[in-house]
Amino acid sequence: MSDIKPGRLDDITLAAHFSDIAPTLAPSAALVEADRCLYCYDAPCTQACPTHIDVPAFILKIKTGNLKGAASEILSANIFGGACARVCPTDILCEGSCVRHKLDDQPVQIGALQRYATDWVYESGQPLFERKPDSGFLVAVVGAGPAGLACAHTLAREGHKVVVFDAHPKAGGLNEYGIAAYKMADDFAQKEIDYLLSIGNITVRTGMRLGANLHLPQLQQDFDAVYLAIGLGGVKTLNTEGEQLAGVLNAVDFIATIRQASQLASVPVGRNVVVIGGGNTAVDAAVQSKRLGAEHVTLVYRRGEEDMSASPEELAFARQNGIDVRLWARPNRLLGEHGQVNTIELEGTVYCDDRLLGTGTTYTLPVDMVLKAIGQAWLPLGPDGELLEMTDGKIATDDNGHTSLPGVWAGGDCSTTGQFDLTVQAVADGQRAALSIDQTLRANSRAAA
Amino acid sequence: MADLTCHFAGITAPNPFWLASAPPTDKAYNVNRAYEAGWGGVVWKTLGLDPHAVNVSSRYGATRWGGQRIAGLNNIELITDRPLAVNLAEIREVKKLWPDRALIVSLMVPCNEQDWKTILSMVEDTGADAVELNFGCPHGMSERGMGAAVGQVPEYVEMVTRWVKHYSRLPCLVKLTPNITDVRISARAAYKGGADAVSLINTINSIVAVDLDLMAPLPSVDGKGTHGGYCGPAVKPIALNMVAEIARDQETPNLPISGIGGVSTWRDAAEFMVLGAGSVQVCTAAMHYGFRIVEDMKDGLANWMDSQGYGRLDDFIGRAVPNVTDWKYLNMNYDIKAHIDQDACIQCGLCHIACEDTSHQAITREKDSKRHFEVIEENCVGCNLCMHVCPVDQCITMHRVDDGLYANWTTHPNNPAREPEQKPSAA
Ligand SMILES: Cc1cc2nc3c(=O)[nH]c(=O)nc-3n(C[C@H](O)[C@H](O)[C@H](O)COP(=O)(O)OP(=O)(O)OC[C@H]3O[C@@H](n4cnc5c(N)ncnc54)[C@H](O)[C@@H]3O)c2cc1C
Numbered sequence: 040m041s042d043i044k045p046g047r048l049d050d051i052t053l054a055a056h057f058s059d060i061a062p063t064l065a066p067s068a069a070l071v072e073a074d075r076c077l078y079c080y081d082a083p084c085t086q087a088c089p090t091h092i093d094v095p096a097f098i099l100k101i102k103t104g105n106l107k108g109a110a111s112e113i114l115s116a117n118i119f120g121g122a123c124a125r126v127c128p129t130d131i132l133c134e135g136s137c138v139r140h141k142l143d144d145q146p147v148q149i150g151a152l153q154r155y156a157t158d159w160v161y162e163s164g165q166p167l168f169e170r171k172p173d174s175g176f177l178v179a180v181v182g183a184g185p186a187g188l189a190c191a192h193t194l195a196r197e198g199h200k201v202v203v204f205d206a207h208p209k210a211g212g213l214n215e216y217g218i219a220a221y222k223m224a225d226d227f228a229q230k231e232i233d234y235l236l237s238i239g240n241i242t243v244r245t246g247m248r249l250g251a252n253l254h255l256p257q258l259q260q261d262f263d264a265v266y267l268a269i270g271l272g273g274v275k276t277l278n279t280e281g282e283q284l285a286g287v288l289n290a291v292d293f294i295a296t297i298r299q300a301s302q303l304a305s306v307p308v309g310r311n312v313v314v315i316g317g318g319n320t321a322v323d324a325a326v327q328s329k330r331l332g333a334e335h336v337t338l339v340y341r342r343g344e345e346d347m348s349a350s351p352e353e354l355a356f357a358r359q360n361g362i363d364v365r366l367w368a369r370p371n372r373l374l375g376e377h378g379q380v381n382t383i384e385l386e387g388t389v390y391c392d393d394r395l396l397g398t399g400t401t402y403t404l405p406v407d408m409v410l411k412a413i414g415q416a417w418l419p420l421g422p423d424g425e426l427l428e429m430t431d432g433k434i435a436t437d438d439n440g441h442t443s444l445p446g447v448w449a450g451g452d453c454s455t456t457g458q459f460d461l462t463v464q465a466v467a468d469g470q471r472a473a474l475s476i477d478q479t480l481r482a483n484s485r486a487a488a
Numbered sequence: 489m490a491d492l493t494c495h496f497a498g499i500t501a502p503n504p505f506w507l508a509s510a511p512p513t514d515k516a517y518n519v520n521r522a523y524e525a526g527w528g529g530v531v532w533k534t535l536g537l538d539p540h541a542v543n544v545s546s547r548y549g550a551t552r553w554g555g556q557r558i559a560g561l562n563n564i565e566l567i568t569d570r571p572l573a574v575n576l577a578e579i580r581e582v583k584k585l586w587p588d589r590a591l592i593v594s595l596m597v598p599c600n601e602q603d604w605k606t607i608l609s610m611v612e613d614t615g616a617d618a619v620e621l622n623f624g625c626p627h628g629m630s631e632r633g634m635g636a637a638v639g640q641v642p643e644y645v646e647m648v649t650r651w652v653k654h655y656s657r658l659p660c661l662v663k664l665t666p667n668i669t670d671v672r673i674s675a676r677a678a679y680k681g682g683a684d685a686v687s688l689i690n691t692i693n694s695i696v697a698v699d700l701d702l703m704a705p706l707p708s709v710d711g712k713g714t715h716g717g718y719c720g721p722a723v724k725p726i727a728l729n730m731v732a733e734i735a736r737d738q739e740t741p742n743l744p745i746s747g748i749g750g751v752s753t754w755r756d757a758a759e760f761m762v763l764g765a766g767s768v769q770v771c772t773a774a775m776h777y778g779f780r781i782v783e784d785m786k787d788g789l790a791n792w793m794d795s796q797g798y799g800r801l802d803d804f805i806g807r808a809v810p811n812v813t814d815w816k817y818l819n820m821n822y823d824i825k826a827h828i829d830q831d832a833c834i835q836c837g838l839c840h841i842a843c844e845d846t847s848h849q850a851i852t853r854e855k856d857s858k859r860h861f862e863v864i865e866e867n868c869v870g871c872n873l874c875m876h877v878c879p880v881d882q883c884i885t886m887h888r889v890d891d892g893l894y895a896n897w898t899t900h901p902n903n904p905a906r907e908p909e910q911k912p913s914a915a
């Protein structure tokens with residue numbers, strides 16, 4: 040009998056399970072940590088950050104008690120510095136390159152210090168940015184995730200007016216719907232967006248979906264430039280027997296339900312949960328089901344640890360949360376009763392001449408809920424999408440985010456820019472594209488004059 | 489096992505670690521605890537004539553540095569704020585309980601002979617081992633013509649020391665103020681007056697910090713502040729130099745020195761002692777961490793002595809004094825170059841930017857368009873700035889490259905006042 044139900048844990052336990060996993064440092068702890076920074080020259084941590092935040096500079100400002108300066112240093116390089124402080128896999132970014140690894144095996148906690156400095160802004164509400172004089176240009180941004188909003192903010196700083204369209208009822212993209220609840224506690228995503236929009240000249244229009252009630256040719260006509268940052272709305276399928284059974288869900292949808300729930304106790308979760316995949320999403324879905332009260336959560340990944348796109352720290356976090364991580368295994372089929380999944384059959388895997396093959400050895404696990412987290416995919420837009428040149432299922436762009444269409448830029452997860460599908464990469468893309476748009480618009484208007 | 493017994497200007501103590509005259513030695517309660525913890529001696533908080541002094545609150549300010557609290561401490565306290573008779577009775581009682589420990593009584597009375605005569609006989613009567621003349625307190629008492637106000641006038645130092653030696657058989661330490669231009673002048677005055685020893689340094693005139701909201705110096709007493717006396721780890725280099733200057737002064741030969749100023753560890757103590765101090769006195773470190781720190785001071789010094797083969801304190805006291813010299817006798821032929829151990833280097837770039845911006849452009853920042861820090865020997869002048877900024881011990885080391893000859897400034901061609909070279913006489 041399948042066992043999926045809400046309210047496995049009481050409200051108090053759930054509140055504790057979903058509260059901030061890394062609360063901001065106490066002032067004294069922040070000072071001690073800031074003192075560990077060596078103030079490197081041409082610092083490797085800054086190089087490793089996709090938005091190139093000047094890490095030693097902001098840490099020095101924390102040390103001298105200049106929190107406003109520290110926050111400005113961060114947010115002028117990355118307007119989502121607050122979100123990034125919470126969600127960046129720092130072990131493979133800034134902290135991964137910190138020279139203190141070689142000195143005492145322990146990097147400076149850059150993320151925690153960044154959070155300390157940026158929390159100051161959201162607590163004090165101090166404005167840090169001004170707009171340049173109005174340029175007279177109007178830019179459309181499609182997608183209000185980190186890429187789109189970072190682009191909009193930079194454009195507004197440069198003096199342009201921006202309209203941001205988003206299909207969802209709320210702005211924020213995966214910051215609002217996707218990031219694990221305990222990484223972005225206390226409605227931080229919306230606080231950060233409110234602050235971002237307070238610069239002015241940015242209008243957000245929700246419920247507007249490109250390809251449905253919004254079309255590219257019209258945008259090109261009505262606006263001086265268009266920025267596409269629509270993320271990857273689709274989900275890859277398993278192509279496995281039984282995938283259509285009830286109880287088999289997309290991990291991102293499950294997470295979105297948790298993020299949007301007004302009562303965590305209202306979110307149904309299985310007693311036995313199996314998550315399939317090896318990235319952020321898989322880890323987050325596994326840990327969140329466990330914290331919702333699932334008794335046994337198994338994470339199944341078809342290759343080894345080093346192949347996973349989840350960072351080593353995230354995998355360690357999953358294990359700390361009691362997730363049973365099974366590597367070198369893949370689902371063969373899903374079995375059920377009355378249309379409801381109740382068993383998963385797994386098969387061992389092995390590399391053979393660089394190809395992943397099944398070993399033929401199979402075993403089954405009882406399961407009430409299967410969460411698919413094998414990657415996000417481009418969601419076809421219909422005719423609007425066909426206007427764009429694509430590479431590997433993403434919008435093809437140059438380094439500045441310029442697409443094959445004149446006057447149209449793209450960035451974030453939906454485009455080929457950057458090395459990672461991460462929040463910080465989306466922000467870097469958005470900001471870079473904004474500067475490219477600004478330069479192009481100003482150059483065109485000079486040429487026309 | 490090394491013998492830490494300290495023989496100093498006629499005073500004997502089981503070890504050279506003494507508590508300086510200050511709040512830690514204010515009364516019997518503290519001093520008993522200090523002796524229990526193992527301190528070899530105590531200089532009792534400065535006594536004065538009744539009516540006793542009165543203190544304000546607050547009294548301390550501190551410098552924080554690099555996450556360290558109390559890198560330096562500043563105080564505006566006066567001498568004891570308890571009646572003379574109470575202090576004297578406690579001194580007598582404590583000395584009886586701890587006959588093997590040094591108990592020295594610090595004194596400060598106005599500059600007149602009768603007052604000194606009076607207080608000296610009272611102190612002698614307690615059984616204390618010695619007196620220390622507080623000519624150093626730079627705040628409050630100096631406004632009343634005592635403390636540093638006396639210490640800054642060599643004639644007064646000599647005169648009062650002479651009175652003390654005249655009216656008392658007790659060994660007399662003269663505690664010097666650093667708030668002067670040349671500490672040797674004060675030491676010479678004490679020596680001429682017959683002092684058995686000098687102790688230094690007392691605190692340095694200072695404003696430790698300013699409260700930018702109150703617009704007043706710290707510590708603030710109801711919105712106003714006054715300069716205080718600075719002490720703690722930050723003043724150690726100043727104190728070491730003053731100790732060394734006196735130790736190598738031909739005009740005060742063999743004058744025992746009790747070293748004070750920022751002593752926090754056995755290593756600090758060893759440095760003072762090799763520069764000529766026969767004992768050390770501690771205040772701030774005890775105020776920061778409590779009396780228990782003496783345990784490592786004793787243990788650490790003894791272990792170090794054992795490792796060096798020093799059996800007694802005299803085996804190393806003053807050992808570094810002959811190596812303190814005038815600049816003009818330094819070997820100008822000595823030449824060292826920095827070297828970076830590439831395996832140890834963590835690539836922080838601090839050496840590069842220090843040398844590039846402020847020194848001699850002698851460290852690269854890349855090689856084959858990769859981050860790489862290496863010394864360009866031709867440009868290196870051997871200043872060793874890079875070695876000091878490098879966060880990794882032993883990563884940057886200095887290597888000698890000269891031919892081992894000696895030549896100093898006294899005969900250097902650029903020296904307008906150079907001494908003529910000694911030509912072999914053409915006999
Ligand atoms: C479950 C999960 C957890 C993650 N955890 C982390 C993490 O911990 N750390 C990290 O750095 N990264 C994490 N990521 C990745 C990170 O969230 C993304 O890389 C980042 O959000 C990409 O930003 P974006 O602006 O490109 O796209 P998105 O955040 O996806 O935003 C796209 C926006 O476009 C809108 N949109 C989509 N289609 C249309 C359309 N046709 N018309 C109009 N609007 C449209 C959407 O509603 C959305 O608001 C996670 C991702 C997932 C899925």
Ligand SMILES: Cc1cc2nc3c(=O)[nH]c(=O)nc-3n(C[C@H](O)[C@H](O)[C@H](O)COP(=O)(O)O)c2cc1C
Nearest residue numbers: 551553722725842846847848870871872873874876
């Ligand atoms: C290497 C060095 C050389 C200095 N040379 C001079 C000098 O030539 N002339 C001078 O007036 N002060 C000189 N100073 C003193 C500084 O100007 C300054 O007064 C002193 O270092 C105190 O300031 P600080 O605590 O910020 O270092 C020198 C200091 C250093 C560190």
Ligand code: SF4
Nearest residue numbers: 076077079084137138
């Ligand atoms: S690499 Fe580490 S120590 Fe160096 S500046 Fe960055 S955070 Fe500081």
Ligand code: SF4
Nearest residue numbers: 843868869871872874
């Ligand atoms: S010793 Fe001085 S000159 Fe030589 S490399 Fe180091 S900083 Fe530069």
Ligand code: SF4
Nearest residue numbers: 833834836837839878
């Ligand atoms: S300061 Fe030291 S660790 Fe840093 S780059 Fe130079 S040699 Fe390497």
